[in-house]
Amino acid sequence: MVKSIRRKTPTVEIGNVLLGSDHPIVIQSMTNTPTADIKKTLSQIHELIEAGSQMVRLTVNNDDSAKAVPSIVQSLRKKGIETPIIGDFHFNGHILLNKYPGCAESLDKYRINPGNIGKGKTQDKNFESFIKTAIKYNKPVRIGVNWGSLDQELLAELMHQSPERSAEDNKNVIIEAMIKSALQSAKYAERIGLRKDQLVLSVKMSLLEDMVNVYSRLAKECNYALHLGLTEAGGGIEGLISSSAALAILLHQGIGDTIRISLTPEPGAKRSLEVEACKTLLQSMGLQRFKPSVISCPGCGRTDTSLYQELAKDIKAHIKKNLPSWKEKYPGIEALTIAVMGCVVNGPGESKHADIGISLPGKTEEPTAPVFANGQKVAVLKGPKIKDKFINILEEYIGKFFSSN
Ligand code: SF4
Numbered sequence: 001m002v003k004s005i006r007r008k009t010p011t012v013e014i015g016n017v018l019l020g021s022d023h024p025i026v027i028q029s030m031t032n033t034p035t036a037d038i039k040k041t042l043s044q045i046h047e048l049i050e051a052g053s054q055m056v057r058l059t060v061n062n063d064d065s066a067k068a069v070p071s072i073v074q075s076l077r078k079k080g081i082e083t084p085i086i087g088d089f090h091f092n093g094h095i096l097l098n099k100y101p102g103c104a105e106s107l108d109k110y111r112i113n114p115g116n117i118g119k120g121k122t123q124d125k126n127f128e129s130f131i132k133t134a135i136k137y138n139k140p141v142r143i144g145v146n147w148g149s150l151d152q153e154l155l156a157e158l159m160h161q162s163p164e165r166s167a168e169d170n171k172n173v174i175i176e177a178m179i180k181s182a183l184q185s186a187k188y189a190e191r192i193g194l195r196k197d198q199l200v201l202s203v204k205m206s207l208l209e210d211m212v213n214v215y216s217r218l219a220k221e222c223n224y225a226l227h228l229g230l231t232e233a234g235g236g237i238e239g240l241i242s243s244s245a246a247l248a249i250l251l252h253q254g255i256g257d258t259i260r261i262s263l264t265p266e267p268g269a270k271r272s273l274e275v276e277a278c279k280t281l282l283q284s285m286g287l288q289r290f291k292p293s294v295i296s297c298p299g300c301g302r303t304d305t306s307l308y309q310e311l312a313k314d315i316k317a318h319i320k321k322n323l324p325s326w327k328e329k330y331p332g333i334e335a336l337t338i339a340v341m342g343c344v345v346n347g348p349g350e351s352k353h354a355d356i357g358i359s360l361p362g363k364t365e366e367p368t369a370p371v372f373a374n375g376q377k378v379a380v381l382k383g384p385k386i387k388d389k390f391i392n393i394l395e396e397y398i399g400k401f402f403s404s405n
Pocket residue numbers: 297298299300301302303341342343344345346347362
């Protein structure tokens with residue numbers, strides 16, 4: 001398993017979640033329902049938590065959403081769900097938090113965007129009011145800078161300092177402004193009285209190279225806990241790949257304490273895909289395990305049936321169906337690795353490297369499928385019931401090697 005050395009950050013307590021370099025990277029997500037619609041919002045929170053989200057953020061943008069927050073949080077807590085709920089505030093957070101103490105009290109963390117809380121002295125006054133509420137209710141705060149809503153006064157000031165610029169210089173000034181905005185706001189919050197271990201920073205940009213650049217520089221300049229995310233990453237395969245690539249580069253350098261993969265969902269699609277994406281990223285990087293891994297080959301001209309494709313799919317479905325009960329019965333089951341391979345070229349080798357694996361026959365090979373467990377050949381399957389026979393062997397293996405009795 002690849003171990004990255006985490007950049008040292010303080011532990012931030014967010015409800016029952018501990019975030020920082022002494023703790024596993026925390027997966028978070030955000031609802032896209034109107035928060036004032038309590039039923040819909042609760043339903044989506046449940047979906048996200050069931051998928052594995054360890055914190056969920058809600059939009060709090062008006063009176064109705066602020067009024068809805070206590071009911072949403074109480075409903076979760078009554079069901080024994082302690083997942084921290086975070087309020088996402090822009091423009092009027094200082095007003096809503098003061099006007100609705102129930103909302104301020106119920107939330108486990110607040111997010112503020114220093115780029116849209118006012119200008120000049122008003123910005124300071126509003127920011128101070130926001131932070132003082134966080135101090136009053138003992139809540140941590142994320143200072144979330146986003147290049148789409150960057151503090152324009154700060155940006156103009158930095159642009160003014162270097163009037164002769166190339167396009168690349170412009171980008172560097174934006175990056176500098178983002179870092180400055182995050183750090184100046186964090187220092188100001190500390191001067192008001194928030195502790196360093198109550199602060200999380202993010203500096204989100206929408207292009208991979210920019211995001212890696214801005215976070216790498218920010219990471220060198222401070223030791224605040226960092227929330228990683230590529231903003232406006234889009235949807236579908238583009239959103240998944242660009243977010244995963246950007247996050248992977250930073251996580252591999254040990255940068256990042258909590259992650260979100262923001263995806264534009266397909267109409268009607270589940271919001272929880274972003275949570276699945278985070279889990280898959282952390283597991284593929286060897287940073288955390290959530291479920292057994294299935295290693296399968298892409299197939300090529302050596303395979304003339306779709307058997308190995310079907311078997312790989314069926315094994316994944318079998319894992320998905322059985323994982324909740326396996327987790328109860330078989331501690332450490334998440335570490336299991338299963339290989340499903342298409343021919344003799346890499347099949348036996350990969351199967352031997354996995355905990356358990358099957359090498360299906362290629363086009364010109366004898367129609368038999370050797371099964372390997374812990375590097376040893378334990379069976380040779382043939383006939384139409386290969387899938388059922390392999391699943392039986394897999395279940396026996398799990399019972400033998402993961403049972404706590
Ligand atoms: S293991 Fe065999 S079938 Fe699979 S990709 Fe390699 S050569 Fe092709």
